[in-house]
Amino acid sequence: MKKKLFMILMALTVSVGAFAQFEQGKKYLSASISGMDLHFTGAEKWKFDIGGRVGYMIEENWMLTGILGFSYRKNLPNTFTLGAGGRYYISANGLFLGAGLNYEHHGVGDTKVDDFVPNIHVGYAFFVSRTVTIEPEFYYKQSLKDHSNYSDVGIRIGVGVYL
Secondary structure (H helix, E strand, O other), X not given: OHHHHHHHHHHHHHHHHHHHHHOOOOEEEEEEEEOOOEOOOOOOOOEEEEEEEEEEEEEOOEEEEEEEEEEEEOOOOOEEEEEEEEXXXXXXXXXXXXXXXXXXXXXXXXXXXXXXXXXXXXXXXXXXXXOEEEEEEEEEEOOOOOXXXXXXXXXXXXXXXXX
16 A cells, blocks of 8 residues: 555656646657547447657647558558647646647558548646656547548557657
């Protein structure tokens, strides 16, 4: 019990000390995975997403981001993603809201779909050191062309570095 209490207090101490990471001029790099998605239809049985994100704090608590990603899909064409967005850190402890617009290219051969996909997400940057975070987040993305196959609600987990 004492060990658990100590670990909780240490985690809170690291999180409270993280406020300096959200200052203007900070740079950000992250990698994330997702595959724990809820789907609107049963058309998609399994998928695995991997993505990278870069960011720059343009003002205190405001970050511009760029996204590059790939989705492997078992029953649908694979997807390549390129996008831009932003984040707002609600509090100094790491809670954030984000939104963006992604360009997604689905498939190869005769089954190609190009789509612009608005998205929103909410997450938490849990600092494991002064610069490294573990970032769980919930997201929603809405396909503008094929709502039933390419719109998603899901959970993403990432590792971020604030420079």
